Amino acid sequence: MPKVIIDDVEYEAKDGQTIIEVADEHGINIPRFCYHPGLTVAGNCRICLVEVEKAPKPMIACGTPVMDGMVVKTQSKLARWSRQGVMEFLLLNHPLDCPICDKAGECMLQWYSVEHGSGRSRLVGEKNHFDKRLDIGEHIILDQERCILCSRCVRFCDEITGTSELGIFQRSSDAVLNVVPGKRLDNHYSGCVTDICPVGALTLKEFRFGARVWFLEDTATICPGCSRGCNVNVSVRDNEIARLLPRTNTNVNDYWMCDTGRLIYQELSEPGRMETPQVHDAGTLQRAPWDRATHTVWKLLHQTAERYGHGAVAAVASAAATNEEIYLLRCLMNDLDGVEIAFPEHVQGEDDGILLNADRTPNRRGAAILCGDEAVDGSALQRIRVGIEGGQVRALLVMDEDLPALEGWADVPLARLDALVVMGAFGCPQLLQRAQAALPLAVWAEIDGTYVNFQGRVQRLRAAVRPAGEARPGWRVLADLRALAGHEERYQSARDVMDEMSATVPAFQDLTYPSIGEGGLPLPDAQPSGAPEAEPSPSGGVEESA
Structure with missing residues (x-):
């Protein structure tokens, strides 16, 4: 097994692992936009640049396999300078609408602009403008100006659902995310693109402008929508459920959840709820x-x-x-x-062959x-x-x-x-x-x-x-x-x-x-077995009647 030195500490890696995978295993934070552990590596955002000794230039951590004896510096002057340059390009045409963006508070671009941005723009002239409110699916709104073209959503629709509704069109500064002509983003896992979008380009209609994330309290629980039991976080404000998000569990649902489960909380507000004996x-x-x-x-x-x-x-x-x-x-x-x-x-x-x-x-x-x-x-x-x-x-x-x-x-x-x-x-x-x-x-x-x-x-x-x-x-x-x-x-x-x-x-x-x-x-033994016929042994008291 190869051994790699990251920021002066030696780690043992698995064959075929990339720098970012080893770093994640050991709690070393390397910024990323396009990289996602559930998708193939694209290597197009470049924010994960690190310095590798004997390499002629900074290397992307997401696409560089570790080698025995490799020495990596994630916080060197060269690495930080390189990321600052990447951030300047990403922010060049990005709108300054954080105060009204649904992603505010959990936006990776926000986080990294504070840590790696220069705090000013050298752009002279008008920014590029695109459509701000494109209805591209039953549950999804696209803001093309906010998109940083990381391609996560494109790869998700290609690799996970196999439906390929999204693509990046045009070139250079005119490149833009959109649905493929004649299609809409209506696959049964469309909400997942809002989870993996690192910015506020893709938003869920049912949560859009619903609540600021810093007012929400999350509870780790299980989706009751089918026999899989996807791991989810329930986000609550004032005793009302605002949204459900998938919670990573590679043994059950990986990083995803279906739209049926995502919106199952809406059933709780339907009429007919019994509230009194x-x-x-x-x-x-x-x-x-x-x-x-x-x-x-x-x-x-x-x-x-x-x-x-x-x-x-x-x-x-x-x-x-x-x-x-x-x-x-x-x-x-x-x-x-x-x-x-x-x-x-x-x-x-x-069964849909994915999760549901x-x-x-x-x-x-x-x-x-x-x-x-x-x-x-x-x-x-x-x-x-x-x-x-x-x-x-x-x-x-x-x-x-x-x-x-x-x-x-x-x-x-x-x-x-x-x-x-x-x-x-x-x-x-x-x-x-x-x-x-x-x-x-x-x-x-x-x-x-x-x-x-x-x-x-x-x-x-x-x-x-x-x-x-x-x-x-x-x-x-x-x-x-x-x-x-x-x-x-x-x-x-x-x-x-x-x-x-x-x-x-x-x-x-x-x-x-x-x-x-x-x-x-x-369970070690999930074979059917009946409840005990005999009276079980005591184990405590009962909650007082309300």
Whole structure:
């Protein structure tokens, strides 16, 4: 393995690595515009120039492979002078509109102009002018004057999506970025060009002029849009989600995310959100305190189980529920002598070959591990439907699923049930008309927990905003119901539930939130296994009722 000296410190490099790759591994900052680790090297911006001993001129760090004994200086007088010259050319025709630019605060050109710019311009005459607001796609606006022609977006569309909508046209100072004639930037990953654009040339319509980045607080979490579980940062201002950005994880989503996931937060503001507990009273659902609502739900389910016995209570839940919620749901069903838990499939089209999977549920693998394969393959759902029609299933708990919209469920006689309980973020009107109780649950952006993606990797979900209204995390609601069954109240957080799972569920053995970390962990054994039948050991207390 070659050894290279960078700024008087010797480092060991891998064969074929470039100077900038070795520098990045060891925390040495070399500026870059065109270089991106997820794209091929273009070497056209030249801002990464460094001095290499015995080389006749400064060398680009992104395109120069290291050699054994190479001596590199990133902060020498020659290197800094070279970058200053590059910055002068880049800023020659660049508009001075930082105060109104969406990229202000996270613009690489801003950063490097402070560090490597001269602070003045020697241009005599008018700058070149191009189109400032080109609508080039469903989600993207192009400002050609701000573009520094790094070609990142062009390479992304060529190499990652393979759709090649963008190109650089004309030559010299007339060169300009634009869409290929007859095309629009409408591929399913178009938002990624705004992430990799080092300046404010490409902006997302949905975020454009929405918020200054220095007012945003980022939370590292997981996209719930499909079974891949792309790592994302949720940017929040005043308890409102402003945007989602991909978070690098080379084991899951590399540096990218699809537009469906990028805009999934918009669903949270749609009408129909349940924000208060409700119980059936005087012929309709009426708002009720949480204590009364949970007591009503437990009474309905428990009395049905006692009256009709084994298998009389069933549950249909969303595979968007966290592992912690599914675990407690399984335990609650054990308390009620319930047999069936079903997680309906939600498949749209086919996998797109990049990131987006046809399975649009983020935790189907986790549901299979905790409740068995038949809970997720349609078998249990079919048995529940037959059980309702035949009178064997007398009480049904529905958790974040629109039952009437499922294939074969539109005509299922739910009126035959003695008890129908709805838990979720959005209430289906047809279910709510028949429900004896409805409990509002917090959504993915409002809760802590874990998902297991289709690869068998367990990943952390983190709360970025406060729950809407009086909604509560599903794990807490289920824990409160179990407390009414006589179990010790021992959960203060979702972390406590995971700690219990790690001691009782073989697939999650020895897992903790700290060990899962930012990038997740592959489960050593992702084979289906049921939740424990016996009462698990205590692990703490429960959060006080709000």
